[in-house]
Structures are given as C-alpha cells and as structure tokens.
Amino acid sequence: MNSIVLGQTIVSGLLLGGIFALVAVGLTLIFGVMRILNFAHGDFLMLGMYFAFLLSVLFGIDPYVSALLSLPVFFALGWAIQSFLIRPVLQAPESIQILLTVGLSLLLQNLALFLFSPDFQSLRVSYGGNTATIFGVSVSYVRVVASVVAVAASAGLFFFLRGTDVGKALRACAEERLGAMAVGLNVDRMYNVAFGLGIACVGLAGVLMTPFFYIAPQVGLPFTLTAFVVAVLGGLGSLPGALIGGFVIGLIESLGELFMPSPSMKQIATFAVFLVILLLRPQGLFGGKLT
Amino acid sequence: MLRQALLAGTALVTLALVALNPSGPASAADDVKVGILLPLSGPVAPIGQNNRRGHALAIDEINAAGGIKALGGAKLVMIDGDTQGNPKVGIQETEKLVTQNVSAILGAYQSNVTFPSTQVAEKAAVPYIDPVAIADTITEGRNFKYTFKVAPKASWYARDQLKFMKWVGEKSGKPIKRVVLMYEDTLFGQSTSKGQEASAKELGMEVVEKIAYPAESPDMTPTISRIKQIAPDALVLVSYIADAVLITKTMKELGVNVPIMGTSAGHIDPAYITNLGQLAENSFTVGEWNPDLKKKGAAEIAARFQAKFGVPMNGHAAETYMSTMVLVDALERAGSADRAKLREALAKTNICGDSNILPYNCIRFEESGQSPEGQLVMLQVQNGKFVSVWPPEVAAAAPVFPVPAWK
Numbered sequence: 001m002n003s004i005v006l007g008q009t010i011v012s013g014l015l016l017g018g019i020f021a022l023v024a025v026g027l028t029l030i031f032g033v034m035r036i037l038n039f040a041h042g043d044f045l046m047l048g049m050y051f052a053f054l055l056s057v058l059f060g061i062d063p064y065v066s067a068l069l070s071l072p073v074f075f076a077l078g079w080a081i082q083s084f085l086i087r088p089v090l091q092a093p094e095s096i097q098i099l100l101t102v103g104l105s106l107l108l109q110n111l112a113l114f115l116f117s118p119d120f121q122s123l124r125v126s127y128g129g130n131t132a133t134i135f136g137v138s139v140s141y142v143r144v145v146a147s148v149v150a151v152a153a154s155a156g157l158f159f160f161l162r163g164t165d166v167g168k169a170l171r172a173c174a175e176e177r178l179g180a181m182a183v184g185l186n187v188d189r190m191y192n193v194a195f196g197l198g199i200a201c202v203g204l205a206g207v208l209m210t211p212f213f214y215i216a217p218q219v220g221l222p223f224t225l226t227a228f229v230v231a232v233l234g235g236l237g238s239l240p241g242a243l244i245g246g247f248v249i250g251l252i253e254s255l256g257e258l259f260m261p262s263p264s265m266k267q268i269a270t271f272a273v274f275l276v277i278l279l280l281r282p283q284g285l286f287g288g289k290l291t
Numbered sequence: 292m293l294r295q296a297l298l299a300g301t302a303l304v305t306l307a308l309v310a311l312n313p314s315g316p317a318s319a320a321d322d323v324k325v326g327i328l329l330p331l332s333g334p335v336a337p338i339g340q341n342n343r344r345g346h347a348l349a350i351d352e353i354n355a356a357g358g359i360k361a362l363g364g365a366k367l368v369m370i371d372g373d374t375q376g377n378p379k380v381g382i383q384e385t386e387k388l389v390t391q392n393v394s395a396i397l398g399a400y401q402s403n404v405t406f407p408s409t410q411v412a413e414k415a416a417v418p419y420i421d422p423v424a425i426a427d428t429i430t431e432g433r434n435f436k437y438t439f440k441v442a443p444k445a446s447w448y449a450r451d452q453l454k455f456m457k458w459v460g461e462k463s464g465k466p467i468k469r470v471v472l473m474y475e476d477t478l479f480g481q482s483t484s485k486g487q488e489a490s491a492k493e494l495g496m497e498v499v500e501k502i503a504y505p506a507e508s509p510d511m512t513p514t515i516s517r518i519k520q521i522a523p524d525a526l527v528l529v530s531y532i533a534d535a536v537l538i539t540k541t542m543k544e545l546g547v548n549v550p551i552m553g554t555s556a557g558h559i560d561p562a563y564i565t566n567l568g569q570l571a572e573n574s575f576t577v578g579e580w581n582p583d584l585k586k587k588g589a590a591e592i593a594a595r596f597q598a599k600f601g602v603p604m605n606g607h608a609a610e611t612y613m614s615t616m617v618l619v620d621a622l623e624r625a626g627s628a629d630r631a632k633l634r635e636a637l638a639k640t641n642i643c644g645d646s647n648i649l650p651y652n653c654i655r656f657e658e659s660g661q662s663p664e665g666q667l668v669m670l671q672v673q674n675g676k677f678v679s680v681w682p683p684e685v686a687a688a689a690p691v692f693p694v695p696a697w698k
Contacts, residue, residue: 002520004516004520005513005516005517005519005520008512008513008516008545009512009513009516011512012510012512012513012516013513016509016510019509119562120532120533120536120560120562120566121562121565121566122536122565122566122567124566124568128540129540129543129544129570129697131544131545131546133546138544138545138546140544212540212544213509213537214533214536214537214566216533219533221507222507222509223509226509253509253510254510254512254513255513257504257508257511257513257514258513258514258517262476262502262503262504263502263503263504263505263508263511263513263514264476264503264504264505266505266508267505
C-alpha cells in the first residue's frame with residue numbers, strides 16, 4: 001500500500017461523500033419537517049440526471065446551466081407532489097405513507113423505463129475527463145465541482161433555515177406541528193416548501209453527477225439506501241448530521257474498498273460502522289433537531 | 292358461397308398438384324415445422340427476441356428461394372415456444388413443441404433452460420440444435436444422441452481471450468506476463484474468472500491480483516488506483532455495462548494506461564461505445580462474431596439483417612442464423628423431415644469455408660454433439676466501431692497494440 005493509493009482513496013471518498021451528503025440533506029429535511037420517509041428519494045436523483053441529459057441532448061445546454069435550472073423545476077415538482085400525493089396521507093398510519101412513497105418510486109422508475117428506454121446513457125462533456133494531479137493524486141474537476149456545490153447547497157439550506165422567516169417557520173413546523181398551526185402558520189404551505197426544497201437538493205445532486213456518472217432508470221436505488229444510512233447515522237432530521245454523515249459514509253465506502261479482502265465486501269465495512277455508531281448513539285451523531 | 296367455391300377450387304388445385312408431383316413422398320403442402328424455443332417474454336425477452344431474428348431471417352430467405360428442394364420445395368414454418376427465461380416453463384414448452392410435430396427444436400439461449408429442455412428432446416427423440424447457450428455441461432458426459440451444439444463452450448471464451456493476449460503480446464514485442472483479473476461478484480463474474488485464471492496459468496501468465504467488485508458501485512476509484520500501482524500488462528474484466536463504463540472512465544481519470552480485455556457482456560454492448568465515445572477506443576473484448584469477418588457473405592447477411600429489422604446483427608443472431616442453416620443443410624441431405632433421419636443427417640454435418648459465417652472453418656459435430664472447431668473472436672474498438680482483430684485467418688484488421696496512452 002503506498003501513500004498515493006491511500007491519498008487517492010481518501011480524496012475519492014470525500015468527493016463521493018459530498019454527493020451522498022446533498023442527497024441525504026434532502027431526505028433528512030423532508031423527514032425532519034414532515035415525518036415522511038421518502039423511499040422515492042433516489043428516483044428523483046435519477047430524474048435530475050435525465051433532466052440534465054435531455055437538456056443537453058435536445059438543446060445543447062451545459063449541465064452546469066441545467067444545475068441552476070433544476071432548482072426551480074425540482075422545487076416545483078416537489079411542491080406539486082406534496083400537495084397532490086403526500087398531503088392526503090399525512091395523518092394516515094406510517095405504513096400507508098411508506099406504501100405511497102414506495103409506490104411513487106416504482107412509478108418513477110417505470111415511467112423512466114417507458115420514456116427513456118432501459119438503455120444506459122452518459123452525458124459526454126468535453127471537460128468530463130479532465131483532472132489535476134496533486135502529489136500524484138488525480139483529482140477530477142467535475143467531481144470536485146459536484147462535491148463543492150453539494151456542500152455549498154447544504155450550507156445554504158442550513159443558513160436559510162436559521163436566518164429567514166420561512167426557515168424559522170419550517171423549523172417551527174418541525175418541532176411542534178399543532179403549536180405552529182395555533183400561532184397561525186400555514187403548515188400545509190410549509191410542508192410544500194419542505195418537500196420542494198428536499199427534492200430540489202436531490203435533483204441538483206443528480207444533475208451534478210451527470211458529467212462523470214452513467215444514467216439509467218434504476219440508477220437511483222442504491223442512492224436511496226445510502227441516503228437513509230447517511231441520514232440515520234447523522235441523526236434523522238439533522239442537517240449538519242446529514243452533511244457530516246455523507247462524508248463519513250463516503251470515506252468508509254472508499255477505505256472499505258481498499259482495506260476489505262475484496263471490494264465486494266466494502267458494504268460490510270459501511271454497515272458495521274453504521275451498526276456500531278447506532279449501538280453507542282441510537283439517536284445518531286447529531287440526534288434529532290433540524291438545525 | 293363465393294368463399295366455399297374458392298375453398299373448393301383451392302383444394303382441387305392442390306390435389307392436382309400433388310397428383311402431378313410423383314417425385315417423392317413430400318408434397319409442396321407439407322411444411323416442415325421448426326420449433327423455436329426462446330425467452331420471448333420476461334426479463335431477458337429483448338435478447339430472446341433478437342435471437343429469434345436470426346432464425347426468422349434464415350427461414351424467410353430459404354422459403355423465398357423455393358424452400359427445401361429435397362422435399363419438393365417444402366416451406367419452413369416457425370413454431371414459437373416462449374420459455375419466459377424460466378427452466379420449468381422451458382420444459383413445458385419443449386413438451387408442447389414435441390406434440391406439435393416439429394421436426395427439430397432450436398434454442399434456448401440460456402444454459403439453465405437449454406440443459407433441461409435438451410433432456411426432454413432426447414427422451415422424445417427430437418433433434419435439438421443449440422445455437423447460443425454455452426455451458427460446457429450441455430454436451431459433456433451426457434451421451435445425448437439428439438443434441439447438437441453450434442455454440443462454443445463456455446470455457447473457450449477464457450481460452451481464446453488469453454490465447455489472444457499471449458499472441459498479441461509476442462507479436463508486438465511487448466509480451467503480456469502479469470495480468471489482473473477483475474470481475475463483478477455474481478455467479479457470472481466468478482465462474483468466468485476461474486476459467487480465465489486457469490487459462491492464464493496454462494499459457495504461462497501470472498495472475499498478480501484477483502479483484503471481485505459489486506456491479507452497482509457508485510465509485511471504483513480506490514480499486515482502479517490500486518491497479519495503477521500494480522501496473523499489470525493487461526486488465527482482464529468481466530463486467531456488465533454500467534460497471535464497464537464506470538471503470539473505463541475512472542481509468543482515464545486516474546491515467547491508468549493498461550490495456551482493457553473485456554469479456555463480452557458489458558464490453559460488447561453497443562452502449563459501451565455510445566456512452567464512452569472516444570474513451571472506448573482501443574478496448575478489447577472477446578465475442579462470438581462480427582459482421583466484418585473475412586467470410587464471404589457475412590457482411591451481406593448482416594446488411595440484410597439490418598435492413599429487415601433495423602438493428603445491427605450481433606453474435607447471437609449470427610449463431611441463430613447459422614444454426615438454422617445447419618438444419619436446412621441436414622434437411623436437404625436427409626430428404627426427409629422425419630426426426631430420426633434428420634438426426635442421422637445432422638450427425639454428418641460438415642459445413643465449411645465461406646458457407647459457415649462463424650469464425651472458424653467447419654461446423655461439424657463430435658459424438659457428444661459439440662461443434663469442436665468452435666472459436667471466439669477478439670474485437671477492438673477502432674474509430675468508434677467494434678472491429679475483429681483475431682484470429683488472423685478471419686480478422687478484418689490488425690490490433691492496435693500496445694494500446695496508446697490516454698490523451
């Protein structure tokens with residue numbers, strides 16, 4: 001084992017961790033405010049990828065322009081899904097809510113299968129393979145951009161919740177739904193905002209991944225699972241927890257790939273660490289509050 | 292009224308034709324039924340449907356050219372049996388085909404369906420031609436009389452892939468001595484890599500590392516980084532399409548200049564080229580066939596296939612096409628659609644040279660039913676296309692080797 005391989009592994013783990021974090025931030029925000037487990041989360045990542053892909057193929061739009069465009073589009077999509085699909089089951093038992101989001105996941109995957117065919121696609125951009133070499137470690141520009149933007153978006157969301165009236169209202173809804181209603185907050189509207197923001201985060205993550213990843217209807221599934229691990233590790237509902245958790249899981253996956261007897265066992269490392277943390281801190285690293 | 296008259300008229304004409312044709316027992320009205328056993332629905336249906344196109348093209352061409360001459364111009368009729376990719380359904384469908392009086396069965400793409408359905412055909416004494424299913428066990432140690440396997444053996448993929456590596460290394464003066472085997476961690480990757488390891492040892496190459504990886508991985512950088520450090524002479528991969536694409540992209544990112552030796556599957560998928568573009572250049576893969584092989588007719592057949600179905604002809608389709616021609620050849624020599632006579636004729640098959648579009652000289656069958664000369668080809672992506680580069684007797688181009696470094 002030389003230091004370059006180790007350095008490369010740590011760098012790739014951190015870069016991957018940024019993406020994991022942004023996906024999980026959306027998930028944890030939705031759960032924190034609405035107490036809804038969104039099992040279709042990774043499928044919105046897939047939609048984000050196809051969004052960038054289609055804009056590029058049809059109109060020649062660069063994925064980083066698509067990243068900006070994706071924010072309002074996916075916010076609106078999340079808003080619409082919350083007000084038409086999720087709202088009717090908000091007071092329903094948890095099992096019904098889970099069935100709804102799992103059903104939504106199947107719907108989105110099959111819709112993508114129907115609309116975009118099962119073929120694998122890649123968005124090819126001229127700068128996609130460019131790298132810088134620092135102390136022998138190759139760093140891909142597009143991965144760095146994805147990770148940095150992901151962290152910036154998560155941080156932006158954090159300060160939005162802290163500093164703005166809407167953010168404070170969201171936190172109020174998260175902490176005490178009835179109380180928030182009692183003081184005159186429009187809780188339904190706040191839920192639309194929360195779901196919209198959560199979907200915008202994961203959609204953005206999808207767009208940011210397209211320059212270095214492949215696109216297919218089922219591509220979101222492993223990310224849904226990872227997002228849950230990250231969010232629970234950080235403490236479901238905690239934004240800083242999701243951010244840190246993303247980097248922790250990214251690093252463990254990378255190091256696991258290197259140090260486990262075979263890369264196919266890297267998930268064992270991930271889940272072992274996950275179990276240990278949950279045993280010691282069942283509420284997750286940053287336990288339950290939204291910010 | 293009119294319809295009845297027409298029917299009666301047709302019947303009379305047919306009778307007259309039969310009476311006028313004293314040459315043999317068969318009449319123009321006696322179609323030869325051919326059972327086509329394939330997964331036409333279910334998860335592998337797209338592959339089954341594409342394999343069926345090879346049979347359909349061959350049968351349409353034979354019928355258009357006047358049918359089976361030795362049987363008075365009898366037409367071939369396809370009777371479909373849909374296995375749904377399921378061995379149990381495959382057995383039922385084989386039994387159904389047997390009772391539908393097919394002269395022979397061709398199928399069934401998947402080895403786990405072909406294995407039990409050949410058993411049913413053997414019991415019922417129906418000739419069964421296997422164009423695509425590769426498992427060695429289909430012909431090994433069973434002493435079947437009615438199974439004829441045009442498909443190469445599974446173990447030959449590794450044999451020919453590694454043979455090529457030895458050949459290309461020695462030819463270019465940059466011998467391949469140290470190889471890394473990297474494979475996706477399900478049964479497909481694991482069993483294939485075992486064969487590759489054995490072949491590498493046989494040919495005197497050192498397997499310096501064996502790496503199993505999960506096919507649905509979001510990132511492979513640490514593993515590729517390790518390969519960069521090991522710096523083998525070649526990287527032998529057994530991958531599906533998603534991981535094949537991700538590995539090549541990561542190799543470019545990390546500047547790993549090691550030739551890629553793919554094992555069909557993901558590396559022969561046209562999506563490998565459409566997804567990677569320039570990055571796909573110079574990757575090698577083992578394959579069954581390519582339209583550019585130096586076989587007269589191969590390119591024209593591929594062109595007719597493309598014109599008829601709107602998709603390029605792949606190795607599976609070439610094998611199903613050629614297997615149908617093996618049946619036609621046997622029917623002509625047997626002069627009968629009788630199953631036992633057909634079996635005798637099949638056993639004496641000897642289709643050589645340009646009549647055989649597969650990448651070897653003669654299709655014939657050993658006692659076991661295996662076509663012994665069976666041979667894989669090596670393809671390389673050159674100028675955005677798969678080009679055959681080995682074996683030299685039939686390859687269209689010379690391999691680009693050593694592979695140039697990433698730009």
